[in-house]
Structure formats: C-alpha cells, structure tokens
Amino acid sequence: MIELKNISFGVDDDKGKKEIIRDVSFTVPDGKLIVITGPNGGGKSTLARLIAGIEKPLSGKILLDGEDITDMSITERAKKGIGFAFQQPVRFKGIEVFDLIRLATGKSISISDACSYLSAVGLCARDYIKREVNSSLSGGELKRIEIATVLARSPRISVFDEPEAGIDLWSFKNLIEVFEGMRKHIKESSILIISHQERILNIADEIMVIKEGRLINKGTRDELMPQLMSTDSAVRDCNGVGEKAVDITPEPCSTSALI
Ligand SMILES: Nc1ncnc2c1ncn2[C@@H]1O[C@H](COP(=O)(O)OP(=O)(O)OP(=O)(O)O)[C@@H](O)[C@H]1O
C-alpha cells in the first residue's frame, strides 16, 4: 500500500514560484487498480515522478507499507518495489531487449520467459528480443517494451503514465487485457495508471481526478464515470474564448473533454 500525505510540489520559473501539486493526499491500497485522470497539465505525471522519487516534495510524506520513503532515492524505491513506466519512455543505447527484461526481473531467466512478457504487450517476441533499445524502435514499440519491463519486475506498486500513448488500437485492446490479467493476481500489490482513456477508466477500482495540482474528486468507477462522461466544462470554457474580444485565455481549451 502506498500513501501520499499532504504532498505539495512546485518549481521556480521565470515568473517566480509555480505550484504544481497542492496538498494532495490519497492511498493506493493493495489489490486495487487505481486510475488517475484529469486535464492536461493538471499534475498527474508530476505525481508519478514524486512517487518514483524523480522529484522530491516540498512538503508532505510518501509511505510504502507504512515506511516513510519520502527521502529515498529512485534506486532505493525501485528496490522497495516501486515500478514505473514513463509517459515518454527512455532509450537505452547499447542494451538488448532481452537484457532489459532480464535486468527488470532481477534474476536469470530464459529467452522464452522474456518472450512471454513481450507477447503480453502484443509484440512478436522473435522479432524484438535481440533488438537494441535505441532510436530505431518506434515510439509505440518502445512504450510496449517499457511496459513489458514493468510486468517482468512485478513490483509492489506498478505506475503506468499514459500507457495508451502512441499505442495502436489492436495493441491497446491487448494492453487492457494485460491490466485486467494483472489485477486478478495483485492481492499484495497494486496498480496505478494515469490515463485519459475511457476504456482504462472502465477497469478502475477507483478513479481520482487531478486538476490544477489538486485532487478534486475520487470515487469508485460506478460513482465517477457518469460524472466524468457528462461534464462539459471544457467545451464551455472553449466556447467562452470565442465570445470574448480581448480577454483570450487559451489555457482552459487544453483541458480534457472528460473534466
Ligand atoms: N520542471 C518544471 N518546470 C516548470 N513547469 C513544470 C515542470 N514540471 C512540470 N511543470 C508544469 O506543471 C504542470 C503539470 O505537469 P504534468 O506533466 O504533471 O501534467 P499532466 O497532468 O501529466 O499533463 P498531461 O495530461 O498533459 O500529461 C504543467 O503545467 C507543466 O508545464
């Protein structure tokens, strides 16, 4: 179980202090699949980076199974069982896909074991297992390989930031099945997915909405889906821009149609 307690985070930019995460608290219990959604720029990826230890909060605490991990490094957190798939996957020049998956499992595995993780994300294992993880891979291929490494690691908590990004319709269907398969076996671990996709929201045990750095809503899928699907505030904001002669505020137009 991971707990965020009153987490705040900000950066200094050219306009001064910019608050990105404002007093966010939530728990991801064991055995649950939680989906975070919300408008672009709301702070979702920043939250994922704070959980992984890439960023450190200005205030608040992060607890993993009751242990305070707020000051732990990325490596220490990974060892404790936090697995992370980035919105923009990392390219590791000079390493083969097989080695990447083997390293993720942390033990010696056969090629056929490694292949099973690639197949799970819809990649033909034979074609990819010996490929180098470099810029010759397409964005979608790289994303799927990264997801395969998180599956291989089978961490206490798996964080996927927009796993759907750049993934084709057929592989996406496969990916949903992978997540559904994972949730059946996650009694002692949990999955946190950041997503804008209705089909991913539809498999959540709980949905949390992050907007302007705040947790503005949370509830079960049955409680939140009707609200998310019926709200038209993003559309209304965009229409308003056209009606104003000078006071054009483009920011609301970037909000997700779900919010
Ligand atoms: N290092 C930084 N310096 C300045 N601004 C930052 C920095 N990191 C994040 N931000 C800003 O913080 C806000 C939240 O960014 P974040 O990437 O967390 O949003 P998001 O909810 O993941 O959006 P999306 O749905 O587009 O992926 C954005 O306005 C972003 O520009």
Ligand SMILES: [Mg+2]
């Ligand atoms: Mg993001």
